Amino acid sequence: MNHKPPIFLLDLPPELLLPVLSEALIIHPNPAAVLSTCKHLRDLGEPLLYRHLTLRSSHALILCSKSSARRHRIRTVDVRLAGGEVGSGQIAELGALLFLHLNEIAPGGCTWNQHPVVKTRLQLDEMRLCMNSQSSPAKDDTELCVLGLIDPRSFTWIGPDPPHQFSTAIVPDACVRVFTHAAQWSSLRTIFLSNVAFPSSRSPNMTPSSSPPTSIFTSPAPPTQESFTFPIMPTLERMVLRNATCFPAKALATLVCSDAMESLSHIGLEDCYVESIWGERVRRSHVEQATLELDNDIKGPERIDRVRAIVVCSAMYERIEGGDRVTLRNDGQGVSLLE
Numbered sequence: 001m002n003h004k005p006p007i008f009l010l011d012l013p014p015e016l017l018l019p020v021l022s023e024a025l026i027i028h029p030n031p032a033a034v035l036s037t038c039k040h041l042r043d044l045g046e047p048l049l050y051r052h053l054t055l056r057s058s059h060a061l062i063l064c065s066k067s068s069a070r071r072h073r074i075r076t077v078d079v080r081l082a083g084g085e086v087g088s089g090q091i092a093e094l095g096a097l098l099f100l101h102l103n104e105i106a107p108g109g110c111t112w113n114q115h116p117v118v119k120t121r122l123q124l125d126e127m128r129l130c131m132n133s134q135s136s137p138a139k140d141d142t143e144l145c146v147l148g149l150i151d152p153r154s155f156t157w158i159g160p161d162p163p164h165q166f167s168t169a170i171v172p173d174a175c176v177r178v179f180t181h182a183a184q185w186s187s188l189r190t191i192f193l194s195n196v197a198f199p200s201s202r203s204p205n206m207t208p209s210s211s212p213p214t215s216i217f218t219s220p221a222p223p224t225q226e227s228f229t230f231p232i233m234p235t236l237e238r239m240v241l242r243n244a245t246c247f248p249a250k251a252l253a254t255l256v257c258s259d260a261m262e263s264l265s266h267i268g269l270e271d272c273y274v275e276s277i278w279g280e281r282v283r284r285s286h287v288e289q290a291t292l293e294l295d296n297d298i299k300g301p302e303r304i305d306r307v308r309a310i311v312v313c314s315a316m317y318e319r320i321e322g323g324d325r326v327t328l329r330n331d332g333q334g335v336s337l338l339e
Contacts, residue, residue, distance in 0.1 A: 010040060021045040047072045054078040061093045073105055074098075077124060077150075081131040082160055088140070090131065095146035098122055102149055121151035123187065129157040133174035142173055147181035152188065159195035159243075164317045166243055166277050169195035176228070183231035190238040199228045200246035200275075230255040240268040242316070247272045247282045253290040256311065257303045269313045281326070283338040284313045313338040 009017070021041065025031040025048055035042040035049060050072040055061050058081065077098075081090060106120045127150055134140040157178065159169025170178065175196050182188060228248045232255075241247075247269070255261060272282040284307065291303045315326040315336040326336045 010038070014044060017044060018048070022048050025049055050074060052076045052078070054080070055094075056080050058088065058090050058093070061090060061097060064097055074101060074122070075124060076126045076128070078126075078128040079131060080128075080160075090140065091134070091144060091146060092141040095141060095149065098146055098149045118148055121185075122149055124150050124152040126154040127152040127156070130160055132159060132169045133171050135171045135173055142177070144174060144177040144181065147178065148184070151185050154190045154192075155182065155185070155188065156192045157194070157196075158192070161195070163194075163243075166271075167195055168197045168245070170197065172197050172199040172246075175199065179231050182233055182236075185233070186235060188233055188235050190240075191233075191236065192240045192242075193244070194242040196241065196244045198244060198246045198248055232258060232260045234260050235263055236261070237263050238266045238268075239264070240266075240270065241272055242268075242270040244269070244272040244282075245276055247274060249274070249282060249286045250290040250293065252311075253287050253294060253303075253307065256287070256307055257291060257294060257299070265310055267311045269311070270316050272313070281315060281338055282313055284308070284311050285339060287311050287313075 009020070012020070021034070021044060024034050025045060028034050031049055035045045051074065053064065053074055053076065055064060055078070061079075077094075079090075079094060102118075102120070102122050105122075133144075134142055136142070155178075157170055159167055161167045161169075170193060175193075175198055178193065182191060229251045230248075252267070256264065256267065269282050274280045274282055274286065287307050288304055291307050292300055294303070315338055318326065326338070
């Protein structure tokens with residue numbers, strides 16, 4: 001009987017070896033160790049290793065900018081920094097990393113002279129940020145230049161605190177910058193922002209964080225004029241905003257009713273507030289009322305139908321005391337629709 005010689009892993013052709021390597025890099029606790037076996041595996045697997053960047057510390061940001069990661073095409077970027085690990089240039093560091101990477105894969109695609117001048121953007125499947133923003137230019141890049149280097153299909157920015165613990169991760173200046181950059185992303189399909197404070201023109205002594213609770217002992221915060229508008233994002237299909245304060249209902253109504261936003265099919269507003277977290281949650285009726293106040297009354301009924309079709313307002317977490325308290329459904333989903 002003739003015995004066939006055994007087939008070893010390295011005997012496999014690249015088209016069979018690559019799926020094996022890809023799975024190993026996902027499940028192994030130390031992915032780099034998989035590629036330390038031999039040069040052949042390293043050459044094949046290194047592009048897979050750096051395809052999905054997950055950076056969990058400032059130190060990882062620095063190391064990654066000095067590694068061979070920038071020579072390989074990145075598809076997703078996931079930055080997760082603890083709440084205290086901000087304020088020393090992490091956003092600027094991420095911008096420097098992607099700037100180097102962009103020029104490695106597309107030489108001359110971006111130049112930097114005080115501000116980046118981008119000819120070619122970095123195409124990403126997803127950009128995820130879990131970190132706090134800064135309002136002081138002395139602490140970090142408040143212009144968020146890193147967002148001007150990318151063109152993601154999906155963009156997520158959440159805060160590092162637990163979901164039930166309300167805090168502001170995206171300050172008003174950062175909120176404006178995010179949407180300014182998002183208007184330039186030609187591939188954008190979904191955007192998810194959590195713990196965001198929208199700009200407000202309320203009086204200087206009334207900020208979202210200092211607003212008194214609305215109760216029988218205090219007066220509610222005075223009404224304000226909206227100072228924020230959503231830019232047109234023609235390719236956007238889904239937008240979810242969670243734990244937002246000073247929410248601009250009229251600006252959202254304008255966006256929903258824009259003829260240039262035909263691709264938009266879902267807007268989720270989860271625990272969003274008209275003013276501060278001590279006040280009223282945003283309900284769909286707020287957006288409907290803002291829609292009726294738009295200039296062209298002829299399209300009023302048609303616009304209301306569109307708002308009702310794509311805008312979903314919900315409460316995700318109950319309040320122990322104060323503010324707009326709701327009863328969540330007891331069906332395991334823990335969501336109460338706000339109409």
